[in-house]
Amino acid sequence: MILIWQALALYVNNPFVLPTLEAVLSVLLKPTADILGSGSLLENARLSLVRVTLGFLIAAFLAVPLGVAIGRWEVFKDVSEGLISSLRPVPPLAWVPLAMAWLKIGLASMVFIIALGAFFPILLSTAQGVRGVKRSWQEAVSMMGAGEVHLITKVILPGSAPEIWTGMRVGFGIAWMCVVAAEMLPGTSSGLGYLIMYAYGWGQIQVVVAGMVAIGILGILIDRFFIAVERKWFSWRAYER
């Protein structure tokens, strides 16, 4: 893949269309160097990560309790079903104009878009996980005299944790795409998404490609983290159900 790229780049011989491997690497290997006065690769990556984490956490704090409620109590399910099925198909980025109208351009509207992207996957897999918690587990624990609070904290949450975690993994992936896209919108002045749009404007395609590679690598690393935690904590899942 890399070889084909390099061969093609040499063949095209036009840095404005396809930069060579060396050009891209030289950007990637100096992550702290300032790029066209818009900050370093590392600095912009850090900003993107902060935004995505913020949006993701907000989404998780809202989606997990709501997902538990929907999965556990019929009332919530009936009320929320219509709302969810009508809102979910709208891509997070379609909310951009509304987000800008409500929250102005800046951190708040970006975080809103990111949170929206992460929200539904977490909500739906939490609800599904809660519904799938074995009845015999709940009954066994209620035979110990557990009330609803204990049932939720000792059975429902740990029992659906693997699904919640999977929802978070998917949600974070979507949030990561959303942050990059949101940073490309006019009015932003930092982040990896901004950096590649800005470099594109200056015809610095090697920076664009380096930025894309950085986005990809960070995305993969985060996903790996989610998978590693899943293997460590939720290995029981493979033996049950």
Next chain:
Amino acid sequence: MVLLEGIRAMKLELKGITKEFDQGNGNNAVILQDISLQINEQEVVGILGPSGCGKTTLLRVIAGLEQPTHGQVLLDGEAVTKPSARMGMIFQEHALLPWRSVLDNVSLGLEMQEMSRKERQEKAMKYLELVGLQESAHSRPYELSGGMRQRAAVARALVLEPSLLLMDEPFSALDPQTRKQIQEDIIRIQETTAKAIVFVTHSVEEAIFLADRLVILSAKPGRVQELLEVKLERPRDRMSPQFLEMRERVLGLLGGG
């Protein structure tokens, strides 16, 4: 080992228990009809009956996991309307929480009573010793054999010191050798902890080996067809003429029922 500190006087009464299930087509199926029984302190009662006659349902009604359509379950004179720690239940399929170690499964009930970590681990360990599982305290349930899982479930039910233990075909999935061993352990445990036990089984031999009294249910609707006392000396010998005679008699009742 003596674990008698938890015993209290206990009396379980079933008064005219009828249970109907909505079949979804507007009709109600009567599963249990007018079952009245009394179970005394330290008594071991076995429930037998054809498949589908409502044995599990009866046990769940006693446990408070299911509400009777008519009638009442009284534990020490108080109506049972929801599950409580005064009864311990051992499910056919162990129902241990796979994300917790065996020890943490057993101590969960104590954890919810806000007992300190040290205290509850000590107590849980004591009951794991009673069922011979101290070595596996830190294993996960899925790392254990079927027999060990059921032992863990027994320890978990006992740790809260209920006055009554309910068991729904607890050993039916075990091989005959393990099953015999665990039956003998149950007798030993019953003697050291002085629990009353109500259990469901398909094995007439198991029922006679364990029980002081047998309840034979008839099918559709489930009613008490026969109440029998098992007046055999303990320890019981499965090969003794009296045992075999009793077995023939119960098999006859079940077959002809």
